[in-house]
Structure formats: C-alpha cells, structure tokens
Amino acid sequence: MDVIVGGGVVGLSVAWRLSRAGQDVTVVDPAPAAGASHAAAGMLAPVSEVSYTEQPLLRLGAASLRGWPSFAAELAAEAGFEPAGDPAEAARIGLGLRADGTLDVAFGADDLAALDELAAYMEKLGLPVERLTGRECRRLEPMLAPSVRGGLLAPGDAWVDPRRVTAALLAALERRGVPLVRARVSELLRDGDTVAGVRLEPPGVPPEIRADRVVLAAGAWSAELADVPVRPVKGQIMRLRSTEPLLGRCVRGTVHGTPVYLVPRGDGELVVGATQEELGFDTRVTAGGLYELLRDARELVPGVTELEVADIVAGLRPGTPDNVPIIGPSAVPGLVLATGHHRGGVLLAPLTAAILLGEEPELAALCSPARFDDASTTDTGTAGTTGTTGAGAGATEETESTDAARAPRGRPPAPRPAPPDRAATAHTEER
Amino acid sequence: MDVIVGGGVVGLSVAWRLSRAGQDVTVVDPAPAAGASHAAAGMLAPVSEVSYTEQPLLRLGAASLRGWPSFAAELAAEAGFEPAGDPAEAARIGLGLRADGTLDVAFGADDLAALDELAAYMEKLGLPVERLTGRECRRLEPMLAPSVRGGLLAPGDAWVDPRRVTAALLAALERRGVPLVRARVSELLRDGDTVAGVRLEPPGVPPEIRADRVVLAAGAWSAELADVPVRPVKGQIMRLRSTEPLLGRCVRGTVHGTPVYLVPRGDGELVVGATQEELGFDTRVTAGGLYELLRDARELVPGVTELEVADIVAGLRPGTPDNVPIIGPSAVPGLVLATGHHRGGVLLAPLTAAILLGEEPELAALCSPARFDDASTTDTGTAGTTGTTGAGAGATEETESTDAARAPRGRPPAPRPAPPDRAATAHTEER
Numbered sequence: 001m002d003v004i005v006g007g008g009v010v011g012l013s014v015a016w017r018l019s020r021a022g023q024d025v026t027v028v029d030p031a032p033a034a035g036a037s038h039a040a041a042g043m044l045a046p047v048s049e050v051s052y053t054e055q056p057l058l059r060l061g062a063a064s065l066r067g068w069p070s071f072a073a074e075l076a077a078e079a080g081f082e083p084a085g086d087p088a089e090a091a092r093i094g095l096g097l098r099a100d101g102t103l104d105v106a107f108g109a110d111d112l113a114a115l116d117e118l119a120a121y122m123e124k125l126g127l128p129v130e131r132l133t134g135r136e137c138r139r140l141e142p143m144l145a146p147s148v149r150g151g152l153l154a155p156g157d158a159w160v161d162p163r164r165v166t167a168a169l170l171a172a173l174e175r176r177g178v179p180l181v182r183a184r185v186s187e188l189l190r191d192g193d194t195v196a197g198v199r200l201e202p203p204g205v206p207p208e209i210r211a212d213r214v215v216l217a218a219g220a221w222s223a224e225l226a227d228v229p230v231r232p233v234k235g236q237i238m239r240l241r242s243t244e245p246l247l248g249r250c251v252r253g254t255v256h257g258t259p260v261y262l263v264p265r266g267d268g269e270l271v272v273g274a275t276q277e278e279l280g281f282d283t284r285v286t287a288g289g290l291y292e293l294l295r296d297a298r299e300l301v302p303g304v305t306e307l308e309v310a311d312i313v314a315g316l317r318p319g320t321p322d323n324v325p326i327i328g329p330s331a332v333p334g335l336v337l338a339t340g341h342h343r344g345g346v347l348l349a350p351l352t353a354a355i356l357l358g359e360e361p362e363l364a365a366l367c368s369p370a371r372f373d374d375a376s377t378t379d380t381g382t383a384g385t386t387g388t389t390g391a392g393a394g395a396t397e398e399t400e401s402t403d404a405a406r407a408p409r410g411r412p413p414a415p416r417p418a419p420p421d422r423a424a425t426a427h428t429e430e431r
Numbered sequence: 432m433d434v435i436v437g438g439g440v441v442g443l444s445v446a447w448r449l450s451r452a453g454q455d456v457t458v459v460d461p462a463p464a465a466g467a468s469h470a471a472a473g474m475l476a477p478v479s480e481v482s483y484t485e486q487p488l489l490r491l492g493a494a495s496l497r498g499w500p501s502f503a504a505e506l507a508a509e510a511g512f513e514p515a516g517d518p519a520e521a522a523r524i525g526l527g528l529r530a531d532g533t534l535d536v537a538f539g540a541d542d543l544a545a546l547d548e549l550a551a552y553m554e555k556l557g558l559p560v561e562r563l564t565g566r567e568c569r570r571l572e573p574m575l576a577p578s579v580r581g582g583l584l585a586p587g588d589a590w591v592d593p594r595r596v597t598a599a600l601l602a603a604l605e606r607r608g609v610p611l612v613r614a615r616v617s618e619l620l621r622d623g624d625t626v627a628g629v630r631l632e633p634p635g636v637p638p639e640i641r642a643d644r645v646v647l648a649a650g651a652w653s654a655e656l657a658d659v660p661v662r663p664v665k666g667q668i669m670r671l672r673s674t675e676p677l678l679g680r681c682v683r684g685t686v687h688g689t690p691v692y693l694v695p696r697g698d699g700e701l702v703v704g705a706t707q708e709e710l711g712f713d714t715r716v717t718a719g720g721l722y723e724l725l726r727d728a729r730e731l732v733p734g735v736t737e738l739e740v741a742d743i744v745a746g747l748r749p750g751t752p753d754n755v756p757i758i759g760p761s762a763v764p765g766l767v768l769a770t771g772h773h774r775g776g777v778l779l780a781p782l783t784a785a786i787l788l789g790e791e792p793e794l795a796a797l798c799s800p801a802r803f804d805d806a807s808t809t810d811t812g813t814a815g816t817t818g819t820t821g822a823g824a825g826a827t828e829e830t831e832s833t834d835a836a837r838a839p840r841g842r843p844p845a846p847r848p849a850p851p852d853r854a855a856t857a858h859t860e861e862r
Contacts, residue, residue, distance in 0.1 A: 238718075240718055286738060287728070287740055288737060290721060291722070291726065291729060291736060304718050305717065306718075308715040308718075
C-alpha cells in the first residue's frame with residue numbers, strides 16, 4: 001500500500017493515477033487543496049513561463065502540457081462532469097481548461113530583444129511561437145496598454161482553474177473509494193533504514209499508517225519530513241472579478257523588472273499574479289505585495305483598475321536549487337519524492353504521476369532526486385555517512401534563491417551547486 | 432415617542448443622548464453599525480480635515496471635538512468600560528480615543544504654500560497649529576518619507592475607533608432598554624402632511640411603528656425616504672496590521688493631488704483611507720481603489736509596504752451639496768433630519784445629538800435643513816407647491832459633487848446652489 005503525503009494538485013494527481021493503475025493508496029493531508037494549489041493561477045504555459053536557459057524545465061513542461069487534455073478529460077469524466085458526453089467540453093466547463101495561448105508582451109527595447117532571442121530559441125526547439133508587433137498584440141487583446149511595443153504569442157499554451165482541478169481530483173478519489181485522512185504527518189516511520197509509513201497528529205486520528213511506499217508530495221513542507229532541498233517561495237496572488245472578460249488569453253510581461261501575468265476565466269474572474277518572496281513560511285498578504293501586483297497589472301492592462309477585488313491569498317511554492325522538481329525514488333528505501341514543483345505544480349502534475357508510473361523514463365532522469373545526492377557527494381564526500389544531502393542542497397538554495405528571485409525573467413542565474421560550509425549546514429539543521 | 436431611522440454612529444448617538452435626556456426612543460436599522468461607520472477611520476480632525484474655505488464645517492467640527500472627551504467618557508461608563516474608575520482611561524481603552532494630534536505633511540512647494548496659508552487662517556481663528564520643517568516632521572514621525580518637505584501639526588486633533596464607538600453605543604442602548612428593531616424602513620407613515628411613524632420590511636417584524644417624531648439618520652440612504660439632498664460618496668479604506676506601531680499620530684498629506692491619511696491604533700492597526708468616488712450605491716472594493724491607497728500611503732510612509740493587509744471595505748458617505756450636514760426639524764411636521772455628515776459622521780455625532788437636544792442654537796443654524804428650502808424656493812418659486820426641494824438640491828449636487836471629488840483638498844469649489852432644470856428633476860425622480 002502507498003501513502004501519499006500531501007493533498008495538493010501533485011499529491012492528488014499521483015494518488016488518482018496510481019489508484020487507476022490498480023494501486024492501493026491513501027492520501028494524508030490536514031487541509032487538502034488548501035496550500036499552493038489554492039493560490040495558483042493555473043497557467044499551463046511551458047513556453048512562455050520558463051526562461052530559455054531552463055531547457056530541462058521546458059522539456060518537462062512541454063511534455064506535461066501534451067498530457068493535460070487527456071488527463072483533464074479522464075478526470076472530468078471520473079469526477080462526474082459529463083455535459084453531453086463530450087470529454088473536452090467537460091474539461092472546459094468542469095476544470096476551466098482553456099487552450100487559447102499566452103501572449104508575452106514587451107515595453108522597452110531590451111524586452112523586445114529578449115523576446116526575439118526567446119522566439120529564435122523556441123523555433124529551434126520546434127515549439128510554435130509567433131512574434132507580433134504592438135499593433136498586432138492590441139488587435140488580439142484590445143485592452144492592452146498602448147505602450148506595449150511587441151509580443152510573443154505561444155498559441156499552444158493553456159490554463160486551468162486549479163481550484164476546480166483539485167475539487168475534481170477529490171471527487172474522483174472519493175468515487176474510487178481512496179481514503180483521505182485529514183491529519184498532519186509528524187514524521188516518517190522507519191524499519192531500520194527503510195521508510196515504512198507515517199506517524200500522524202493530532203491524537204484522535206489513527207496514530208500511524210504503515211505503507212510499502214511513502215510518496216512525499218508535501219510541497220513547501222517537504223523538507224520538514226525528509227532531507228530534500230525544498231524551500232518555501234511565497235507568492236501573493238489576487239483574483240479580480242468583471243462582468244465581461246477583459247482578456248481572451250493569458251497575458252504576461254515584465255514590468256519594472258518583475259514578471260506579472262493575468263489569467264482570464266470564463267466566469268469573469270481575472271487572476272493577477274504573483275510575487276516571488278523568500279520569507280520562509282510567511283503567508284501574510286502584505287500592502288507591498290498587493291501594491292506591486294496592482295501597479296504592474298495596470299501597466300499591462302490599464303482597465304484592471306475598474307475590476308472588483310474578489311480574493312487575495314498568499315501561497316508557498318516548493319522551490320528547488322535548480323527550479324526543476326524532484327520526482328522519483330529517493331536514496332532511502334520506501335521513500336518516493338514528488339515535490340519541488342515551484343511555479344509548475346499544476347502544469348507538471350500529470351507528468352509527475354506518469355513518471356511515478358514508469359511511463360516517462362527519459363524525463364524521469366531530469367527530475368531524479370539523485371542529482372542532489374551526486375553534487376553533495378562530489379563536493380563533500382560525507383553525504384553517505386552524515387546524511388547531509390539536504391544540507392548541500394540547502395547551501396545551494398540559499399545563494400541561488402535570492403538571485404533567482406531578483407533576476408529578471410529570461411535571465412535566471414545558471415544552477416550552481418555550492419559546496420556546503422558550516423554556516424549552511426547549521427542553517428539547515430536549525431529548520 | 433421618537434423613532435430613529437438608522438443605527439450608524441449618528442443615529443445611535445442621537446438615540447443614546449435622547450434616551451439619557453428622558454426621551455422614549457426606538458432605533459430601526461436592518462444592520463446596525465454596518466454602514467459608513469463601519470468603514471470610517473474615526474479621525475476627529477476638524478483642523479486638518481477641512482479646507483480653510485469651509486468655515487461653517489470647521490466651526491461645527493471644532494465644537495464637536497470639544498464635546499468628544501465628555502461624550503466618550505460618559506459613553507464608556509454607560510457601556511461598562513470602567514478600568515480603575517478613570518473615565519478618560521476607559522474612553523482610551525474602550526473607544527480607542529486618542530488625542531495626539533494630526534500631522535499634515537507636504538511634498539512640493541505648492542503644498543508648502545497651502546500649508547502656510549492654512550496655518551495663517553487657523554491662527555486667525557485661534558486654533559492651535561504649528562508649522563514644522565521636514566526635519567521636524569521626521570523627528571516627530573521617523574517613518575515619514577525623506578521627501579516630506581514640511582508639515583502642519585494640529586496638536587489638538589484626536590481620533591477614535593469607530594467600530595468600538597458603535598459597539599459601545601449599542602451596549603449602552605441595550606443597558607438603557609432602548610429597543611433596536613432590525614428591519615428596513617420602507618417608507619414614512621403620514622397623517623395628512625405630518626410624518627407619523629415608519630413602515631417596516633420585511634414581513635415578520637412589526638409592520639409599522641407610530642411615532643411623534645421620526646429622526647432620519649439613514650446616511651447615504653436618507654434620500655430614499657425623504658426629500659433631502661444627500662448622495663452616496665463611496666470611500667474605500669484599508670486596515671493594515673503591524674506588530675509595532677509605525678506612527679505615533681495621524682498623518683495625512685496630498686499625493687498626486689489626492690488626499691490620503693494614516694490613522695494608527697494602539698493594537699497595531701493602521702487605517703489607510705480613503706478614496707472619494709461618485710458612483711451611486713456601489714460598494715465594490717476595486718483594484719484601482721486599492722492601488723491608489725497603497726501608492727499614496729507608501730509615498731508618505733514607505734514602511735507601510737511591510738504591513739499585513741487585515742481588512743478592506745468600501746462605505747458610502749452621505750454627501751450634501753455644501754459638505755455641511757443637515758440637522759434639525761424639516762419642513763415636514765414630525766420629520767427631523769440628522770444626515771448628510773459626509774466625511775464627518777464620527778466627529779460630528781456628539782454635536783448632532785446636542786443640536787437635536789437644543790443645546791447649540793447658534794451652530795444649529797449652520798446645519799438647518801431650511802438652507803436648501805430657501806435656495807430652491809428662490810430659484811424656482813415652485814418648491815412650496817410641487818415639493819421639489821430635493822430636486823433643487825439634487826441639481827446642485829450633480830454638478831457640485833464631481834468637482835468636489837476632483838478638487839485638491841484645501842481648494843474645494845464654493846457651494847453654488849444651481850437652479851433645478853428638467854433634467855435634474857427627472858434625475859431625482861428616477862432614484
């Protein structure tokens with residue numbers, strides 16, 4: 001039996017796919033679908049979302065996007081959405097799946113040059129993108145600011161409503177009879193070197209669940225249970241409401257050096273996101289966070305100022321040192337990882353499940369937990385005996401994360417595993 | 432018996448003072464303390480709040496401010512706040528009453544000149560104010576922006592927490608046994624030309640309450656029940672939260688031509704207000720409203736960006752053509768008005784009650800409902816027969832309001848009663 005720790009979009013997707021494959025699974029989460037998945041905008045945008053220097057992530061995203069339509073159609077059907085028996089229509093209505101593309105817009109000459117570079121790179125990879133003038137951008141999206149000078153259309157990019165997706169996953173799991181235990185995992189049970197289940201809190205729930213495998217899909221909280229280089233990256237996000245849709249597709253751009261995106265939904269909701277803040281487990285909605293979102297969103301689409309504010313939340317993304325998720329068996333027998341999805345949890349959920357089912361061996365290699373073991377072992381030679389795998393990665397993330405948060409999109413610093421020093425190790429141990 | 436229509440800070444204050452004076456009163460409101468009083472910041476700031484061209488309002492505010500300490504002490508005692516038997520301390524803790532002054536700050540040369548002019552005028556009136564340099568401002572309030580070039584300190588200005596004040600008024604009324612009917616007044620009952628009570632909705636409450644006098648204190652909704660030139664002026668306001676107080680006193684200023692204020696509370700709350708919008712009965716919190724508040728607040732006090740957002744609401748102020756409230760017997764026998772307090776409801780509540788008790792005949796004249804009767808009669812000669820008193824005022828407000836909202840503080844347009852024309856009359860009738 002498998003225990004899935006974490007009921008966000010990744011944990012629920014893995015549980016659902018494993019259950020469909022005949023596996024006996026149980027999901028444990030104190031508040032399913034209430035973490036990063038609740039805050040997420042739901043862009044399925046591998047092309048426009050990642051920088052062109054992040055090729056592994058781009059490959060992962062493109063593969064997962066290809067899997068989304070069938071994933072969504074099957075999910076919608078299993079969750080009970082079947083309008084007129086049309087699976088695509090069920091996915092559209094039930095999950096908010098739309099595939100009208102993303103328009104990445106630029107204001108300044110530098111932005112335009114970056115778009116050109118990105119377009120050339122995408123074409124080299126055989127990914128369909130289209131360079132547009134400012135006028136062409138405004139023809140597609142008339143509410144765009146007059147100062148938009150050009151754009152890059154990724155017509156294949158899609159998006160879903162993550163809250164509908166997790167609701168559908170919960171419904172599908174319930175229909176399949178998969179147990180959902182609303183409890184917190186306080187620690188992993190061990191039989192010698194092997195992970196053998198989970199211990200639960202608070203009292204009142206079963207004190208423990210024994211399992212053949214534990215799949216750790218606890219997002220930003222994963223490092224509390226196992227030695228994984230995952231840190232919380234705070235994101236504040238805002239949902240606006242309009243009577244008529246302001247946009248026909250996802251629009252994004254870089255304003256004052258920070259990326260901002262606007263995701264429209266059929267019901268008139270317009271999601272504006274998102275800040276990227278390295279503040280630990282802080283989920284306060286702040287005046288400064290709202291200010292930046294509003295300032296940048298109105299720069300792209302001035303008309304947003306007229307919209308009603310429906311919802312403001314902050315979530316914690318599970319960041320990794322190289323921005324690539326950590327998926328697959330860990331070095332510890334019995335422990336499987338499905339975490340570190342950072343900004344891509346919704347996009348990468350179908351692929352994550354597929355990797356754990358052994359369906360994508362080549363892509364699985366890109367996400368392998370072993371890549372951090374190797375770095376640590378090479379650098380220190382102590383990982384095997386002291387278990388500082390996480391500490392090594394922790395050091396990387398410390399230096400990396402700050403740079404990554406500040407770097408303009410499209411120019412992230414290259415991943416560079418740093419040797420752990422005493423300070424970094426101490427920091428990791430203090431957590 | 433008197434029926435008070437409206438359970439905001441004005442209606443409740445009037446009810447409480449009338450009851451204390453031995454009058455038999457009943458308050459009617461579908462949702463007491465949930466309107467403009469709930470949104471209000473609670474500045475008791477006649478000196479810094481009004482423009483120096485609004486002398487009547489300044490006189491009213493100064494008089495009401497003088498009455499606030501005893502009003503608050505008596506209210507705190509009647510509501511049951513009596514820490515160590517010290518009434519002033521009870522008012523401070525129970526109602527959030529503080530009298531640490533308001534600091535009005537200026538950025539540009541024009542702003543400084545306006546402050547000088549205002550200071551001279553205040554001194555002429557014998558009101559204590561002090562002109563400060565930028566450095567002196569920052570010595571008082573170290574969190575002020577470095578770009579603040581000067582300020583005007585009104586050391587006598589005070590503030591309360593309006594939510595605590597209405598809660599205390601409701602508690603005091605309950606202790607006195609004053610009935611509070613949670614219902615909506617659908618119309619005024621009439622015996623011939625005389626108002627004789629109120630008709631209530633929904634079914635289930637007593638269908639009507641007969642009364643010797645009806646006191647209309649329904650704020651922005653007053654014009655739905657009687658012919659009064661009151662219109663809704665929307666204000667969006669934001670409550671931030673900090674662990675340590677950012678400011679020691681109220682701070683205000685004009686940024687990009689719009690006024691903004693920050694009101695600190697002992698519990699770390701910092702109120703940032705407020706927009707002024709002429710949009711009818713619209714209480715949506717909008718992206719644009721929030722953006723302007725945040726943009727301007729951080730211009731005055733950059734540190735606000737670090738604070739948590741605790742609450743965002745929009746309220747409707749009851750505006751009048753000349754920004755002065757309408758208090759006293761109306762032209763209709765049996766109908767008394769206590770409405771049109773615009774931005775000054777909290778400040779002017781004690782004075783409003785005093786006027787209705789006959790304690791302030793001279794100030795009562797400034798607020799007399801008859802001032803609108805006269806204008807209308809003079810201009811049209813038909814008010815007596817067609818009852819277009821409200822229509823005349825309606826026309827005034829139409830032109831006036833838009834200008835007033837746009838005018839920089841300190842330079843409001845002079846009140847100018849406009850002759851009602853067909854369009855304006857039609858507009859009023861359509862409401």
